[in-house]
Amino acid sequence: QVQLQQWGAGLLKPSETLSLTCAVSGGSFSGYFWIWIRQPPGKGLEWIGEITHSGSTRYTPSLKSRVTISIDTSKNQFSLNLSSVTAADTAVYYCARGDRYYGSGTNPPPSYMDVWDKGASVTVSS
């Protein structure tokens, strides 16, 4: 079955750029969209953004000025860059697969996140 595995630096200094990459294996890469989510220590989940197989992106408004999500279809990978990090960006970062439910008859179809990686801790500290 499909698996997601991410990697990247786990410790950053303020003002540096966070870079994470998520590789998809064991399943189709096309036909889905690919998502980044984060969870600060002891807090809830925050959707960061997503990218389609064709490269179309959407970002959460609060991070839009600092976030770039990209995709490499030749490697079945997608990446997150978050610039000018501060301590507030300390969190567990998850990558996930997004899919759509076409049985509802609504347009656009409802979407959901059905496969997640185990998450990676990123700490920002001087």
Place this chain on the structure above:
Amino acid sequence: DIQLTQSPSSLSASVGDRVTITCRASQSISRYLNWYQQKAGKAPKLLIYAASNLQSGVPSRFSGSGSGTDFTLTISSLQPEDFATYYCQQSYSPRTFGQGTKVEIK
């Protein structure tokens, strides 16, 4: 952004109890609402999508209902493995999550 408010924020329940968690959206989101379960130190797991559709492999004691602004996740008979935090999430606009509901053992 659409805000999602879950209630209660936490609850204590016993094995076998019927548990209901609600999620209210700040504006109508039709049925663009999903539910996830997260256990400590683990990634979230999809339970319900599009308000009422049970994800493959999820036990039938979990069910979802609602549309518009008010949604409910119900666990018909709480099992030991169900003690976790539950999140609602909307896919109508820039995605957002509710703040979570922690289900603890009474």
